[in-house]
Amino acid sequence: MVGLEWYLGVSAMLFVIGVLGVLIRKNAIVVFMCVELMLSAVNISLVAFSSFMGDVHGMILVFFVLCVAAAEACVGLAIVIAIYRNNITADISKINLLRW
Amino acid sequence: MELVSDFLQYLPASIVAAGGLTVMMLDGYKARSRTIYTTTMMFLGVALAFATYDLFYAEDQIIFSGMAGAGGTAAFGTFIVVFGTFFTVILTHDYLVGVKHNFPQVYPMIMFCTFGMIVLATATDLVTVFVGLETMSICLYALAGILKDKRLGVESALKYFIMGAFSTGFFLYGISLLYGATGSTSLEVIGAYTDGGLIYWGGVSLLLVAFMFKISAVPFHMWTPDVYTGSPTTITAYMSTAGKTASFVALVLVLDRALPNVSSELTTMFSVIAVMTMVLGNVVAMVQDNVKRMLAYSSIAHVGYLLVGLAAGTVAGYSAVLFYLLAYTFMNVGAFGVVAYYEKNHDVHFNSVESYAGLGYQKPIMGVLLSIFLFSLAGIPISAGFNAKYLVFSAGIEAGLVGLVIVGVLASAASAYYYLRVMVYLYFREGKENVTLMTPKKVYSFSLVFLAVLTLYFGVVPAGVTELIFGFFSEGGIVEALP
Numbered sequence: 001m002v003g004l005e006w007y008l009g010v011s012a013m014l015f016v017i018g019v020l021g022v023l024i025r026k027n028a029i030v031v032f033m034c035v036e037l038m039l040s041a042v043n044i045s046l047v048a049f050s051s052f053m054g055d056v057h058g059m060i061l062v063f064f065v066l067c068v069a070a071a072e073a074c075v076g077l078a079i080v081i082a083i084y085r086n087n088i089t090a091d092i093s094k095i096n097l098l099r100w
Numbered sequence: 101m102e103l104v105s106d107f108l109q110y111l112p113a114s115i116v117a118a119g120g121l122t123v124m125m126l127d128g129y130k131a132r133s134r135t136i137y138t139t140t141m142m143f144l145g146v147a148l149a150f151a152t153y154d155l156f157y158a159e160d161q162i163i164f165s166g167m168a169g170a171g172g173t174a175a176f177g178t179f180i181v182v183f184g185t186f187f188t189v190i191l192t193h194d195y196l197v198g199v200k201h202n203f204p205q206v207y208p209m210i211m212f213c214t215f216g217m218i219v220l221a222t223a224t225d226l227v228t229v230f231v232g233l234e235t236m237s238i239c240l241y242a243l244a245g246i247l248k249d250k251r252l253g254v255e256s257a258l259k260y261f262i263m264g265a266f267s268t269g270f271f272l273y274g275i276s277l278l279y280g281a282t283g284s285t286s287l288e289v290i291g292a293y294t295d296g297g298l299i300y301w302g303g304v305s306l307l308l309v310a311f312m313f314k315i316s317a318v319p320f321h322m323w324t325p326d327v328y329t330g331s332p333t334t335i336t337a338y339m340s341t342a343g344k345t346a347s348f349v350a351l352v353l354v355l356d357r358a359l360p361n362v363s364s365e366l367t368t369m370f371s372v373i374a375v376m377t378m379v380l381g382n383v384v385a386m387v388q389d390n391v392k393r394m395l396a397y398s399s400i401a402h403v404g405y406l407l408v409g410l411a412a413g414t415v416a417g418y419s420a421v422l423f424y425l426l427a428y429t430f431m432n433v434g435a436f437g438v439v440a441y442y443e444k445n446h447d448v449h450f451n452s453v454e455s456y457a458g459l460g461y462q463k464p465i466m467g468v469l470l471s472i473f474l475f476s477l478a479g480i481p482i483s484a485g486f487n488a489k490y491l492v493f494s495a496g497i498e499a500g501l502v503g504l505v506i507v508g509v510l511a512s513a514a515s516a517y518y519y520l521r522v523m524v525y526l527y528f529r530e531g532k533e534n535v536t537l538m539t540p541k542k543v544y545s546f547s548l549v550f551l552a553v554l555t556l557y558f559g560v561v562p563a564g565v566t567e568l569i570f571g572f573f574s575e576g577g578i579v580e581a582l583p
Binding site: 008015018019022028031032035038039041042045046049050053055057058060061064065068071072075076078079080082083086087092095 | 227231241248249254261266268276277283285
């Protein structure tokens with residue numbers, strides 16, 4: 001049987017990859033995918049905790065997270081499309097009307 | 101039957117949600133924009149009436165099987181949120197008509213957002229906190245970019261979205277670790293847990309980092325000025341008052357219920373963040389020429405004052421924070437309302453402080469109102485802002501944070517510079533070109549006058565409200581912290 005720490009390790013690693021991606025990547029869509037990666041990492045740890053404690057609350061929370069991720073994807077992609085139409089780019093380092 | 105009685109306890113939120121759905125259907129059936137606006141106001145008015153009733157008569161209790169609270173702090177948070185929304189919608193309607201972008205879709209979005217805020221402010225379980233926070237945030241991302249052919253607006257929406265989604269990740273990871281450590285997401289159960297450990301502390305810190313993002317405290321404030329400048333002005337008022345109130349009430353509830361054992365260990369962290377937030381917010385606000393951006397940095401500075409109350413970690417501190425949020429809602433909705441009035445007859449770039457030159461004499465009522473709101477934001481006596489600051493700082497002194505309070509008072513004194521600068525331009529400078537202001541609509545000026553009256557009223561007699569707020573906490577777990 002695989003121990004809880006392995007699941008948590010995978011989850012933490014995915015989370016760190018997601019965070020680094022948000023901080024480093026320039027394309028808005030890729031940044032957005034990295035945010036989704038962070039949420040998936042959380043789901044893994046929730047399911048792991050939930051199954052090891054024999055408590056369903058964590059698994060129910062996973063469904064809420066999936067739901068919210070879908071809603072966020074919907075609004076987020078709409079915003080990216082709007083900004084692409086205005087600026088002809090999805091590169092966030094070139095979107096700099098607002099500074100200081 | 102328990103479900104029905106729970107819904108009755110939760111009436112303001114239920115009405116707002118039903119109103120949002122109704123307004124959305126009206127839009128689907130191509131109702132006139134006027135009808136949609138009136139329906140929205142009707143629902144919000146009823147919700148406001150129930151929220152006021154709950155504020156005075158509802159008993160503090162837990163509903164929906166421990167997922168949400170009613171009465172007490174929950175009722176107070178609900179009241180501020182619905183109150184702020186009510187006036188925001190009045191101002192937003194006029195503003196959007198003024199800039200010729202009156203989308204009827206704005207109103208259902210604001211209603212759903214308000215529902216999320218109420219859920220957030222009444223949550224007693226981390227799952228509810230999460231759902232409320234996300235309902236609020238997702239609607240706010242869309243509202244920030246509602247003028248989708250304005251590059252500034254869309255850019256601010258993108259920045260808000262990326263930072264908001266990023267902080268959501270931290271928030272969820274914090275919830276997950278706390279759940280793993282304590283075996284539950286209920287705030288009460290987490291509060292009873294005392295073993296500590298790496299997973300627990302990791303969860304607590306990630307949760308607090310995410311909250312700092314949402315309330316824009318300093319190391320995590322980068323999105324605030326951009327989003328507040330780029331969004332439509334009245335939506336900015338909405339975000340900075342109702343949105344911030346909901347997040348702050350949730351933070352107070354989490355600290356009070358889930359982390360009562362560690363609140364003494366968090367004092368240092370909150371003090372450091374409060375000092376950074378106050379200093380940076382005020383210093384950068386001084387060099388801003390754009391009034392909206394100046395108000396954005398000033399809202400960061402106000403978060404710093406609020407954090408002084410949280411750093412105190414006592415009943416007095418938490419009640420002072422709640423009173424501050426109420427006062428801040430009056431004066432900030434008012435200030436942004438006047439800024440929106442000046443802006444809506446011109447273009448979006450009519451926000452530099454130079455373009456305000458000489459406007460104070462043209463429509464005297466608006467100049468006087470803006471002066472009242474700015475005086476209150478600066479914390480000059482006989483205004484709600486002064487009393488709010490006084491309560492927060494005195495709570496800090498009682499908790500022994502003298503150094504922190506001295507920094508706060510100095511920062512607050514320095515803040516008078518940039519608020520008064522706007523007034524200097526309004527009254528003592530000659531305008532370069534002739535700007536003619538339109539006569540404001542009656543509803544618009546009446547609501548602003550009403551907010552100004554409330555600002556002055558709570559500057560003179562705050563006693564009733566502070567006692568009401570104090571009562572919310574006296575039965576809670578931190579009663580031994582009373583002086």
